[in-house]
Structures are given as structure tokens and as C-alpha cells.
Amino acid sequence: MSKYWTIFKISWENSLVYRLNFILWRIRSVLQLLLIYFIWWSVFQGRDDVFGYTQKTILTYIMIAALMRAIILSSRASDLANQINDGSIVNFLVKPLSFIKFYFIRDIADKLLNIAFVIFEISLLIFLLKPQIIIQANLNILLLTILAAIAGIIIYFCISFIVSLLAFWVESSWAFIFMMTIILEGFGGGLFPIDILPNPIFKILMLTPFPYLIYFPSKLYLGTMMGNELLFGFSVLFFWVIILWFLIKWVLDMGLKSYTAVGY
């Protein structure tokens, strides 16, 4: 266990080596949030209800989605693709470490750092922009939101890890990483709650893992999901957690079997 704690500490320190880069990364997340915030803010000028959302619910959704984005959509797994391509992965293969745990611990370190900063950033924006937002006081809803966020973290880790593992077979796995990022931008729920899409598209998307990364936990926080909708959501969510967890191990095994080390 102590070796993973050491990895955690080193990852944290690594993130802070290039401090300017880190600060710029955080500025990026604020800029992205501002664009989305103001699109929705302007939509509600002179209107009370759009797509079944009020200004208060949509701005709360946007803030929680930004929090989920920082927690869930932060992963260092894409480094793996580089390590496979340049051959430095062999350094890990000879060490007494679980490959998956190593990357997962690094991700957790990153996420904790992000949480600290994103809470500060969102609080600052709330202080400056003074939007009306929902402070959820229902403990059950908060616990369900946290549970969905934890499952989302696992799903995102698995997806990004599997996509990076494709570097075992192809030279340019960056094309797939880019594809994953864009699909998540569009259909993850960060830009807009995906239930504003036409119903058939929304229903199909809810069967994929993507909405469970941002949309589902953010919508849960609003407290508007009930009964069957909640049950269906968590069933699909846990289905994807289990499937992807087995898939990650299978793809890693297959990749290592086909791997021939190159590099220095």
C-alpha cells in the first residue's frame, strides 16, 4: 500500500512542478465555464422556462457540471499511449506494480488537486456573478450524486485507459483520444443537459456510458430524477462500470501479449 501512497505523493508533486502550466490549466476551465454559463444566462433573459429548466436549475446544472468535469474528466491515462509508442512502458512492466492501479492512483491525485481548485473557482464565480442556484440539502440526493460521480470516475478512467491501450496496435492512438474528447464534450452533458435533445436521440444516448460522466450526476443533484428514471440510470451506470472494468483487463492482457518493445 505504501508504494501506491508514494505514487500518489509524487503525482501531486509532479503536477505542481510546472506551476504556470497548472495555473493556465485552471484558467482554461474557468473560461470554458464562462462561455457555457453566459450562453444559458442569455437564453433566460426575458424567459422563465426553457426545455423544462428555469434559470435557477440550469445555472445550478452548469455549476455542478463544471465540478463534475473537473472531478471526473481529469485523467493522466492518455500518457500511457505515449509510453507505449516510445517504449518507456517497459520500465513499468519490470516493476512490482499493478499497471492499472498505478494509473488509477495518479488519476486520483490529479482529481483531488482539481477538486480543491474547482471549488474555489466556482465559489469565486458565484460570488462575482451572483446567480440564483440550488443548494441541495437532501442527504439522500447528495449521497446518490456522490455515488454516481464515483461510478463516473471509474467509467472515465476505463474508457481513457482502453483508448490509450490502442497504442499497442496502432501508431496514432491520439486520433481516438481526440475522438473520445469530442464525443464527451458533446454528449457527456458539459455543454448542455442532453435531455434538451430530441427524445429518440436522448434515449439512445442514455444507453451509452457518455451521459453518465457529467449529465447524470449533475441532473441527480437537481433532485428532479425520480423512481424509474433513477433506477434505469443507475442500472445502466453499473452495467457500464462492470463491462468496462472487465474490458480494461482484457484489452491490457491482449495488448501486452502483442507488444514488442521499441525505443531506447
Next chain:
Amino acid sequence: MILKYLKIWWLYALNSFQVQMVVRWALAVFLLVKILRFAIFTLFIVILVKKTTVLAGYSLDETILFFLSFNLVDILAQLFFREVYRFRPAIVMGTFDFYLIKPISPLFRALACGPDFIDFITLIPLIFAIGYFINRLNITDPLAISLYFLLIAIGFIIALAFHIMVLSLAVVTTEIDHAVMVYRDIAAMGRMPIDIYMEPIRGFLTFIIPVGIMMSYPTKSLLGQLLPFNITYAIGFAISLLFISLKIWNLSLKQYSSASS
């Protein structure tokens, strides 16, 4: 002089194209994903503005034209300045030394010698789409259309100045990865008309960080919403910013200490 640089750029462009063609399926995937990204945001605009009829006072066609104009400036910048994204390794590993000893401008080498072919492919349908929406909005005044393209060029010059400043930052600090992405995110705030932002953010985005000038002014001029003062201000701002960025670049070169091993 200009011919020499055009020839050098052309050789680098051919080289860059050949490198991209090595893994053709990846080129196809990148192209498809860029189209998908464009389609998703367009779908979002269509769904949103169809529901609300107007967004910040603009109709659906006008909002789409703002988005297309943003894409035109953004794609032009990415097409010509893609090399900026690859500059950090040159600084960290010391290969920037080789840029300095060659008989061409190191700024030109760091900035423009890796054009992105994928962006060139997306540029052509984009220009047709802009023409289509200008036609749909019944804008036929040649002066308005000329001013539109002049302001697109102004946006491109501001983008150039930002990229030069990002390169300078890399020379001084060796940190650039997120700096160039911060530029992209700032520019992305112009995907929608600048009027969606509340004051004082709108003023800040127009007069301090010139996203409004880069991305919104071209469409606003087409819609007849700009005064001659705004256009003069945009031209003056772009030229001043370019001048300042070149000064910063020269200063950063004086700070450079080779990092090669």
C-alpha cells in the same frame, strides 16, 4: 524576400502534408472528429435558438453566421500556426538552437512551418457555408462583404499576435502547452455573439481581450451594427498588438539560454 519565404513555407507545407499522409486512417479520423465537433455545436445552436427564436437579439441564421465566422478565423489560425503546438519540445530539448542558426527568421520557423492539412480541407466547405448564410440573410452590399473579409483579416492578425506571445512565453518559461490552449479557450468565447455576455465582461472581451473584435466584429459589420469608429479601432488594435507581440518576441530571445543536453 517574400518569395523566398513563400517557397520555404511551401516546402514545409508539402513536408507536413506528407507526414500527415503517412497514417491515412488517422488523418481521416481527425477530419471526421473535427466535423463532428462542428456538427455538435451547430446542433446545439439550432436546438437552442429554434426554441427561443432569438439569442441575445440574433436570429438563428445570424447566430449560425457568428459561429461560422468564429470557425473561419480559428481554422485559419490553426492552419497556419499549428507549429506553435509543437514548439515546447524544441525549447525543452534544445532543438530551437537549430532554428536560430538557420538563415531564416526563427519566428517564421517556429510559427508557420507546420501547416495543418486537415484544417485546409475543412476550410473549403466552411467558406461555402458562410456564402450560403450571407445569401440567406439577403446581404448583397459589396462594401459590407468587403468589410467582413477585412475584419476576418484583422481577426487573423490578432490571432497571429497571440501566437507570437505564446511562443515568447515558451522561450522564457519553457511552459506553453496550456498557454496555447488558453488562447484557444479565450477565442472560443467568441463562438457565440459577444452580446451574450453581461457587462463589464462584454467590454472586457471587446476592448481588453479582443475576442469581440476577432470573432464578432466581422458578422456585426455584415449586419450593419458597426460604426466606422469600431472598424478603425479594430484596425488600430490589431496593428498595435502585432507590434507589441514582435517586441515581446525579441525580448524573449534575449532571455533564451539553450537547454540542449
